[in-house]
Amino acid sequence: xxxxxxxxxxxxxxxxxxxxxxxxxxxxxxxxxxxxxxxxxxxxxxxxxxxxxxxxxxxxxxxxxxxxxxxxxxxxxxxxxxxxxxxxxxxxxxxxxxxxxxxxxxxxxxxxxxxxxxxxxxxxxxxxxxxxxxxxxxxxxxxxxxxxxxxxxxxxxxxxxxxxxxxxxxxxxxxxxxxxxxxxxxxxxxxxxxxxxxxxxxxxxxxxxxxxxxxxxxxxxxxxxxxxxxxxxxxxxxxxxxxxxxxxxxxxxxxxxxxxxxxxxxxxxxxxxxxxxxxxxxxxxxxxxxxxxxxxxxxxxxxxxxxxxxxxxxxxxxxxxxxxxxxxxxxxxxxxxxxxxxxxxxxxxxxxxxxxxxxxxxxxxxxxxxxxxxxxxxx
Amino acid sequence: xxxxxxxxxxxxxxxxxxxxxxxxxxxxxxxxxxxxxxxxxxxxxxxxxxxxxxxxxxxxxxxxxxxxxxxxxxxxxxxxxxxxxxxxxxxxxxxxxxxxxxxxxxxxxxxxxxxxxxxxxxxxxxxxxxxxxxxxxxxxxxxxxxxxxxxxx
Numbered sequence: 001x002x003x004x005x006x007x008x009x010x011x012x013x014x015x016x017x018x019x020x021x022x023x024x025x026x027x028x029x030x031x032x033x034x035x036x037x038x039x040x041x042x043x044x045x046x047x048x049x050x051x052x053x054x055x056x057x058x059x060x061x062x063x064x065x066x067x068x069x070x071x072x073x074x075x076x077x078x079x080x081x082x083x084x085x086x087x088x089x090x091x092x093x094x095x096x097x098x099x100x101x102x103x104x105x106x107x108x109x110x111x112x113x114x115x116x117x118x119x120x121x122x123x124x125x126x127x128x129x130x131x132x133x134x135x136x137x138x139x140x141x142x143x144x145x146x147x148x149x150x151x152x153x154x155x156x157x158x159x160x161x162x163x164x165x166x167x168x169x170x171x172x173x174x175x176x177x178x179x180x181x182x183x184x185x186x187x188x189x190x191x192x193x194x195x196x197x198x199x200x201x202x203x204x205x206x207x208x209x210x211x212x213x214x215x216x217x218x219x220x221x222x223x224x225x226x227x228x229x230x231x232x233x234x235x236x237x238x239x240x241x242x243x244x245x246x247x248x249x250x251x252x253x254x255x256x257x258x259x260x261x262x263x264x265x266x267x268x269x270x271x272x273x274x275x276x277x278x279x280x281x282x283x284x285x286x287x288x289x290x291x292x293x294x295x296x297x298x299x300x301x302x303x304x305x306x307x308x309x310x311x312x313x314x315x316x317x318x319x320x321x322x323x324x325x326x327x328x329x330x331x332x333x334x335x336x337x338x339x340x341x342x343x344x345x346x347x348x349x350x351x352x353x354x355x356x357x358x359x360x361x362x363x364x365x366x367x368x369x370x371x372x373x374x375x376x377x378x379x
Numbered sequence: 380x381x382x383x384x385x386x387x388x389x390x391x392x393x394x395x396x397x398x399x400x401x402x403x404x405x406x407x408x409x410x411x412x413x414x415x416x417x418x419x420x421x422x423x424x425x426x427x428x429x430x431x432x433x434x435x436x437x438x439x440x441x442x443x444x445x446x447x448x449x450x451x452x453x454x455x456x457x458x459x460x461x462x463x464x465x466x467x468x469x470x471x472x473x474x475x476x477x478x479x480x481x482x483x484x485x486x487x488x489x490x491x492x493x494x495x496x497x498x499x500x501x502x503x504x505x506x507x508x509x510x511x512x513x514x515x516x517x518x519x520x521x522x523x524x525x526x527x528x529x530x531x532x
Binding site: 019058115117118121126127128129131132133134135137138139141142143144145146149190191192193194195196238239240241242243246 | 389394396400402404405408433434435441442460461462463464465466467469471472473474475481482483491492493494495496507522523524
């Protein structure tokens with residue numbers, strides 16, 4: 001396969017409510033930031049992928065409403081309704097098609113402007129499940145319980161993830177919820193849907209993110225610090241929750257296997273220096289660690305207790321603070337890629353993992369991680 | 380008064396999107412809902428290839444990717460596989476007033492999990508493995524809430 005690189009990145013600060021910016025303002029901001037980062041002009045962008053969701057934006061064909069703001073008039077624009085990691089995947093494929101040398105991928109969300117439970121309820125099948133009133137929190141609680149029951153994972157172990165990631169967020173100027181909290185604070189936070197409590201839960205966020213991808217020839221002209229895509233894997237499993245074993249993320253295992261195989265990784269725990277994982281809820285970081293093969297099933301809780309995933313640990317996970325510290329849905333997976341790329345460039349400031357050479361970024365789509373997209377990046 | 384960038388007064392447009400839909404549920408779910416409404420019976424479909432009984436029924440098997448034609452009645456009792464007690468209220472989408480539980484229930488005779496609500500005197504006693512039974516509504520309309528809830532037995 002032709003080598004593809006990330007040559008420019010940009011993101012907004014993620015906030016509970018962005019008063020100062022409309023969708024278009026956010027998209028314009030991240031597009032110009034990514035172009036400046038790559039020392040490119042909009043003329044150097046061959047095609048554009050926009051990532052958004054109509055329910056959240058409150059309009060149909062939301063992905064086409066930001067074309068002005070991402071400078072894509074007169075260019076080929078296509079769209080992804082799903083996590084930004086899948087938008088990046090599509091952007092990469094378009095370069096691999098041979099038609100384009102560069103792709104701009106941009107994603108935006110304003111979670112503040114509508115109602116999270118109403119919108120996430122609408123991801124469920126209207127024929128069989130939607131009337132039951134499930135949303136992202138209650139459905140994830142079913143998965144959390146299934147996972148914790150299977151392996152004896154404790155609420156305290158999940159709480160540690162929240163403590164770690166909110167602390168990491170203090171080193172990230174773009175994070176939304178940066179704070180020093182204790183396990184006790186998490187345990188005593190308001191019960192939403194047991195075992196998920198308020199501090200186990202990612203926030204409602206506004207923000208945007210953009211990356212620019214390039215083929216090898218263009219990448220080497222554009223930047224001295226290209227971040228290379230070494231492997232990508234993606235897989236989906238059954239849609240209906242009752243058809244799945246929620247404690248066994250088989251789609252993630254398959255996605256990770258493909259990504260590792262493509263990148264030539266045989267021992268991911270030893271070979272990956274830093275990982276940005278889609279931790280929409282604290283238990284997810286643990287469950288996804290296992291699905292990613294970073295430890296045996298049921299062992300992730302112990303790893304977190306041992307400090308393996310903290311800054312300074314053997315494998316720091318979510319130095320950015322993760323999704324727990326800013327959950328711009330759809331954007332969040334693209335942010336994981338950007339954070340991984342910044343680590344490999346040595347541009348992560350106070351959240352830098354020293355000497356990172358191989359990074360993992362991960363995004364999810366659909367209820368309880370129905371599908372996964374795993375990226376292995378290198379410098 | 381909130382100020383946007385540049386010190387301008389922040390203007391917010393309020394709206395509400397309410398669009399009527401009429402979702403045809405398909406022949407398969409139609410049969411399921413007619414049985415539920417008229418006879419208080421729960422049906423699944425059985426894949427001829429993997430022999431799995433899928434409830435609620437589907438007209439094709441997601442695993443084997445073959446059409447399914449065989450219908451099988453399952454019991455209105457089953458075992459809780461996983462559950463959560465919901466403590467927050469979202470008026471308009473939740474069928475009950477919290478606290479109430481969600482469960483994925485393996486109905487007796489089924490091979491897949493059935494997602495529904497669970498109501499009982501002591502929800503804190505709910506566990507994986509708890510046996511539950513469906514309570515049907517008196518006035519049934521042919522939808523998932525014809526089963527009012529499941530309750531521990």
